[in-house]
Amino acid sequence: MRKIFQTLLILGLIMTPIFTEAHVKWFTEVAPHKESIEHILSPAFMMLALVAAVVLASLTLFIPKMAEWKPVKTWEHRLSSLRKYSRHLLKYGTAAALIIQIANGTLFAPEFHIENTIVVVLTWITIGFLLIPHHIATKIGALILLGLFMYVTVHHGIFYMLDYGFYVAIIGVLLVGNTKLEKAGFPFLYLGTGLSLSWVAVEKWVYPSMALDIVANHHVPTFGFEPGLFVVMAAFIEFVVGYLLVVGILNRVLGFVVTCIFISTTMLFGMTEVIGHFMIHIVLIIFIIEGVSFYNPPIKMHKTKSDQFIFVFLNFIFVLATFLLLYYRFA
DSSP states (O other), X not given: OHXXXXXXXXXXXXXXXXXXXXXXXXXOOOOOOOOOHHHHTOHHHHHHXXXXXXXXXXXXXXXXXXXXXXXXXXXHHHHHTTGGGHXXXXXXXXXXXXXXXXXXXXXXXXXXXXXXXHHHHHHHHHHHHHHSSSHHHHHHHHHHHHHHHHHHHHHHOHHHHGGGTHHHHHHHHHHSTTSTTGGGHHHHHHHHHHHHHHHHHHHHHHSHHHHHHHHHHTTXXXXXXXXXXXXXHHHHHHHHHHHHHHHTSSHHHHHHHHXXXXXXXXXXXXXXXXXXXXXXXXHHHHHHHHTTTTOOOGGGGOOSHHHHHHHHHHXXXXXXXXXXXXXXXXX
């Protein structure tokens, strides 16, 4: 059974569509056309939702057994020894991401072009403070970054900026360093990143025409699936990744897998992908290092395996329906 499970896991990782993590709005100029809710909730969508819920719930049964494997324990120990560098990685990684963005005339995402000299100056000031090895300087840099995020939000709208909500989580972690709330920082980062990934996934269901245009024009491999079905599946994978980060399942494995996916999409989409996802790379590397040692995930509220199975199954369906309806209503 162990060999069978390992084989299925490896096959699943290999066959994961490299299109999953792409922001469709970055790579297409097709006008967004909202799909009807009846078409979104197709039989294929409903079946994939049930399959995803069952698979996710089943992970609650397999994960404890995987944790007992000797190679897993060895890597857990090695990665845990790197936790002391996590905050430095986030701090300097954020500075590096801002340098890449500002060098390309953008901020936070490839579509947010900087047209204000003051914003350029403030961004460089933020970078300078983040590069200073002192927690007070880090907090000042984080506050300026928060102001810049609010500035971009005013110009593009809260709904649009929900795609990049993980930046709010990053700012939160930087602000609470060396305070009584320090331990709450990384759980907030897990939550913010997971919700952002899940929210972005819904775009592919509501506006499938943009994703289909990317599949056609960028020659994205669909692994034998019909393009429409492939887009739905890709969105489900992305949504599941975000959901797993929130509930606290497979965080180290997820961080590694999604990082590999991002590297593959960089080869497909080029520099735009680097600009847009460099910060996510930093966050995922932190997740690989940290695991869930500091995080009391929601699943831990339930003690028995059957309760955890039911919780994950029903909670996934509820979260999926909530995200889809909210996105559809305000898109």
